[in-house]
Amino acid sequence: MKLLAIGDNVVDVYLDRNEMFPGGNALNVAVLAKQYGAEDTGFIGIVGDDSEGDHIIDSLEKNLVNISHIRRAYGESGKAYVDIDATGDRIFVKSNKGGIQSKLRLKLDPSDYEYMKDYDVLHTSIYSSLDDQLPLVKQLLPISYDFSNHFTDELLKTVCPHITFAFLSGSDLGDKQIEELINKIHGYGTHYVIVTRGSKGVIMSDRTQSFIQGIEEAEVIDTLGAGDSFIAGFLTCYLNHHTIKQSLQLAALRAARTCEVNGAFGNGKQLVK
Template identity: 50%
Template sequence: MKLIAAGDNVVDYYQDQETFYPGGNALNVAVLARRLGHDTSYIGILGSDEAADHVLNVLKLEKVNADLIRRAYGENGIAVVTLDERGDRIFAGSNKGGVQSRLTLAFQENDISFIAGHDLLHTSVYSRIERDLPMLSGHVPISFDFSTKRDEAYLEAVCPYVTYAFFSGSDLSESECVQLAEKARGYGARIVCLTRGEYGAVLSDGERVYHQPVVRADIIDTLGAGDSFIAGFLTDFFEHQDIRRALAAAAGTAAKTCGGFGAFGYGHPYRPGGGKSNEKTRIR
């Protein structure tokens, strides 16, 4: 499988460790799918600071194609993370995406040609490329992480261009998850999956509803578990076209991620204002 992820990246700053880790839904899925043995690429906007340098270096170490990354003067996206006693992540603040929140990917002809050479494009609600989905979906199937974005207008605007839709549904009952899945399918999404933390996942393909329990693990940090689930599902389903098998693989991948800090490791000491950009990181 050749997967390209487009859009958001951040570094997750763990205050208690004074360390940041590479992250962001799109970037995580690219790296985690690569670790599962697949050919992956990432296209997004990085800043000009130390955090951005670290993200780019990690992509090279993980052998994720980063040829189409844009870099802009300013701070990279950063999110402040704390963990509760169970290892569940709590986001305590951010710089609202950093420089990438003030720019757009603005896909060019060479970008489109490169993207079209992949089997699947994954992106997210945090990537700000919704207006490009009609065009992109004409070249490659799209996987989209809605997180907790569920309002009717958004579903109506995005779902017609999405093959795989993922939602965070840990605050929803099982019946509410099924209702949301059917609503998203009604707007055009083909396969809809809701991850529910310790309650597993619910998936609808229009023919039936599947339920996947969690795989038990020694939890250190749950950050990135949902992104790992997405990478595990997409890659296994592409290979085998078996939903039950793909859900089990996804749950196993998510459990493995919970055994270490960050979405996929690579902790780096945090130095406020460090790096090439003279812009101070504004966390609020």
Template identity: 50%
Template sequence: MTPSPNRATLLGIGDNVVDFYLDRNEFFPGGNALNVAVLAKRFGLDDAGYIGIVGNDVEGGHVLASLAAENVWFERVRQAYGENGKAIVHLDEKGDRVFLRSNKGGIQKRLGLRMEEADLDAVERYGHVHSSLFSNLDHELPNIRERAQSVSFDFSWRHELDYVKSIAPHITTAFFSGSALNDGEIDDLIDTVHKLGVSTVGVTRGSDGAFWMVDGKRYRQGIKPTRVIDTLGAGDSFIAGYISSTLMGNAVEEALDQAATFAAKTCTVFGAFGHPYKVEG
């Protein structure tokens, strides 16, 4: 795999899980870094890849099978002895996912991903990298940034300044969940992170849409009406849609609009990108 410099490509590095739906007795592949890679490929990127650690159990095998089915490059995925990351999920009456418990990332968190030269070669080939808070990859971000054209990072709910300061020098784009923040707090967060040298800062807040800043200019994006079945993966879809659209050369306004449409579509199916595995018994 050697993408041309003119092709739009993205490499997800870090977390993967399976989301087990108690009410359906089935699980789906997921995890922010993996979701964004798969969803970027679905959005229309020329190529997408994923590097992480999966377990040697049924769940880990299903993650690998799902990557293959989605035509996402995963030659540098490690399969290790132990259980794959797993979250237990329940859907409420509105289709919102409620996380009940997890195994704290499974084998991926216990081992911790260490970037080898072959991994960094892949970073250089793909050019654009996405990772996340849940990837436990903070120690490797300086090495990744040296070889990547851009690095996006999902902080999720974690907004504390000391942590953000430790990550900011090694990324170009920051995403946050603003579900617990009001408008003023979101504005302050965006200003603070932008002043740390991060060129693009985005905060999503569920039904209130997204708050954005790119190179000092602010944007707002509303949600797209849809028939909600399952909101799991909607935020990752928005991130994947935005990244993909901008890599394809679209302006910020168009990228945000396309990301909102892409996220709305994800809400109409179960799981972040499908591929259910039915558990017998």
């Protein structure tokens, strides 16, 4: 399978050791899907012209992600400042709100749409400012969308008619709330709904059947990127013609392994003070 990711990218700056790692949901999914066996992955996004942007570009190239349609702009790359608690869970302290990405919204052009035809699925996120362009994108390939835990009814109603895979974080929701949420998203037109619940595992529905997947054991040192790893693992496995059950299990294993490394996929670099 071939996966294209469009949207958010940052460097995650670890304050305890003054080290930065490339990240952002869309970028992580592109890199991790390539690591998990995707034949080809690409990434389109806006990256600043600073040293952090250089590190993002270098990391994508080292991980063999196609960046032929990436944009570099004069300004600051996205930065998120992170601390890790005693359990290995990441705590976001502050950010620059996406840096230059928040000032220059990504606008796809005809060459981007032509480029998309080479891929089997497109992944994007709530942080990628692509929502108004989804009606055009869906005419070319299926869309996977990560809502994180910041979704609203209005956003679901806007996005879900255009996407095939919906990923949501529902660790603060009860079983009844999750059931209602899944039914609502199906009602808006999305075929596959996957709700991650932290240590409680995952609930998924494909309209006809529900699936439950528990977490896999891990020596946790950093949970950053675990959700992105789950998404990349599921899409890569399922779109390579494995069953939903097999894909969920492998995705859980991928997420567990991500918790055992710093950053979403490594590539740490010391910040210059």
